[in-house]
Amino acid sequence: MMMRPLAILVLSLSAALLGSAPRADEVSTNAPATVSVPAEFDALPDAQQKQLKKFAGQWPQLTDSQRQHIVQGLERWNQMTPEQKQRAGKQFKRWRDLSPEQRKHLRKMHKRWQQLTPEQKKQLREQVKRFRELSPEQRQLLKQRFDLQRKLRRGG
Known part of the structure; x- marks a missing residue:
């Protein structure tokens, strides 16, 4: 199954924001309560x-x-x-x-999301909301600019 362009862009935008994510040892984890499960x-x-x-x-x-x-x-x-x-x-x-590669990428993104501070998560949600409010033409233009920047960063 192909991922929708919006989903790809949102994931890519989150990857860009996550570059400044705190290290795992800087984040407090709230692990769910454990349940006793018989062997x-x-x-x-x-x-x-x-x-x-x-x-x-x-x-x-x-x-x-x-x-x-x-x-x-x-x-x-x-x-x-x-x-x-x-x-x-x-x-x-x-x-x-999803392909195994797409699943691996999403697991990685989820892990990075879990490491974000509440403020970073709030910022990202607001950016996604603003993106969704753009017209299709504006979205396409933004995607093209983002793709070009990403290509330039990779040395291409």
């Missing part, structure tokens, strides 16, 4: 076993972290409204349709 699939509550049955065969081979991530995802899923579930399903399909 044995049969030890899960019946309702979770039913929803996670596709993981039953590989459950013993998963790391504690992977099992915990799966159970936390299930808990988030169960708290979603039908509209949120539909949106999440569409997002998952888009993710699944």
Whole structure:
């Protein structure tokens, strides 16, 4: 699946802003609360076993972290409204349709986003909002200028 030009530009703009992102050791992390997840699939509550049955065969081979991530995802899923579930399903399909290189790039961008300060995130959101308010012609002109600057920075 091809990424929409707007998505590519937004990701590229975020990459430019992220160049000044703080180092990971300068950022406080708020890790989600850990959930106790049994190593044995049969030890899960019946309702979770039913929803996670596709993981039953590989459950013993998963790391504690992977099992915990799966159970936390299930808990988030169960708290979603039908509209949120539909949106999440569409997002998952888009993710699944990305090439491995695109997924790798997005993971890298997500990691960089997590390292931004709240003020940097606010700035970036405002820039994206302003970009979306531009006419298609203005967006194209800005994209062309951005592509040229990026090419010049790379020595091309």
